[in-house]
Amino acid sequence: MIRFENLTKRFVVKGYVKTVMENVSLTIPSKTSVALLGRNGAGKSTLLKMIAGTVDPTSGEILSSGTISWPVGFAGSFHPDMTGAQNTKFLARVYGIDTQALTDFVEDFAELGDHFRQPFRSYSSGMKSRLAFGISMGIKFDTYLVDEVTAVGDAAFKKKASAMFQDRMADAGAVFVSHSMGHVREMCDVGIVIENGQLTYHEDIHEAIAHHESNMKLR
Template sequence: MIHLDRVSKSFKHKGHRKYIVENVSFSIPRGRSLGLLGRNGAGKSTLLRMIAGIAYPDSGKVIRQARVSWPLGFAGSLHGALTGEQNVRFIARIYNQPTEALVAYVEEFAELGRAFRMPVSTYSSGMRARLAFGVSMSVKFDYYLIDEITAVGDTNFKNKCKDVFHNKLADSDIIMVSHSVKTIREYCQAGVVLENGKLTYFENIEEAIAVHENNMKS
């Protein structure tokens, strides 16, 4: 389970303080994948990074009683000065995973060839996405956080990504941010709408989508 305990996060915007979340207490149980919906600029990505532990609330705390991934669409999960291989070795140590097995898995999966042993700073955005996705899939998480992940590569590589991701979801859940309602429907059973610093949970993803779309009209 992931629990937000009286969490607040805000920033200054045009001389006023804008709250992403304000004194929110909310629990995300296991067993249902969750779509996170909200307007552009509502703070969905920031909320996802707080859940991951790579951004911090102004007050309150996020309690993780499960293994939670970094956001799959978050470029900051890779260190540009390190090679692809060195990034994998570093992550293996952090998550106490068998290093050589992870290196072999990601090298084969990402299909980067010699670039796997070159600095990530030299990679194109597509190469970084391949490496980040491969690393994410190499570690077992209870929750996978998805932030507008974009499919890259040829059709075969995209299909490979989709297949391995669906296999992971057999015993893991996702928390997903996406502007694509089709993608949200494909992966999520429940939904949360972020509006004016408040979170509203819906057991049925269609109810969450309907409320979000109504908000977008106002």
Template sequence: MIRFENVTKIYKTDGHRRTILERVSLTLKPGISYGILGINGAGKSTTMRMIGGTEEPTSGKIKRALRVSWPLGFGGGFHPMMTGRDNVIFVARVYGEDPKRVLDYVEDFSELGSYLDVPIRTYSSGMSQRLAFGMSMAIPFDCYLIDEVTAVGDARFQRRCSEVFAERRQTADVIMVSHSMETIREWCSQGIVLINGRAIIYEDVNDAIEVYRRLNA
């Protein structure tokens, strides 16, 4: 379960005040996958980062009674001066996982070979995505965060990613941001619409999509 308790999120830049969430209280239940919807600038990615714990609310609390991933395939937490191998070992230890098991998995999955032993700053974007996705799959989570589905690698590698993640989804929930309503409908059963600082849960994702479409009309 993920619970928002009177959560407010405000950005102040150049004398302007922008409210993303204002005194929002809601509960995201286990066993349900949610799509986060809203017009551009509504705060979808910000809300996702707060759920993941990489960004704090301005006030209020977000409580998590389950293990939540970083956004799927996100490699922004890797240290660019460290090798891929050292980054994998470090992240495994942070999450209390066996470093050797995680490293063996990522090494096999990412197919980076000797590049695991060079600094990440030398990686191409495709190599970084391979490492990040492999890392995401190596550590089991109760809930996976997805901020847009991105294609990783060639067609063969993409199929492998899809197969592995489909396996993970059998025992894990998803919270997703996507501009594709078909993707939201495919992956999620309920929707959260962000509008004017509020977050409204719709128990039928189709109702959330209809509200989103009216907002964009």
């Protein structure tokens, strides 16, 4: 379960106040795959980062039960001078899981070859995302945060990534940000539409998509 209590988020941009969310209260049930839908700049990625704890709300709070992943595919917290294998082992210790088991899983899944034991700073952006995705899938969370994750890699890797994620979803929930409505229909049960600082929760993903597409036509 993830609960927003009177959640407000504002930014000051060039002297102007931009309100992303205004006094929002809403509950996302456990083991639910929910899509965050909204136009560019509506606040989808900001909300995802607030759920992850990497961005603080202006006021209000986010309460949760169970474990929540970092945004899947996000590699910003890895140490650049450590190898992929060393970063993997470090995160295994942080989350209290078997280091060798996670290392073996990620090495096989991410398909980095010899680069797995080379410094992270030498990786291409695609390699960084594959390492981050592999580690995310190797650690079982109650809720996964997803920002266009299956966009990384070639067609074969995307297919494998999607299959692995579907497997994880059998016992977990997820919060998705995606611009692909086909992907949203495939992966999500419910939807949240973000518009003008407010969140509208839809129990039916098709209703959420229709609401979002209607908003897009109005502007």
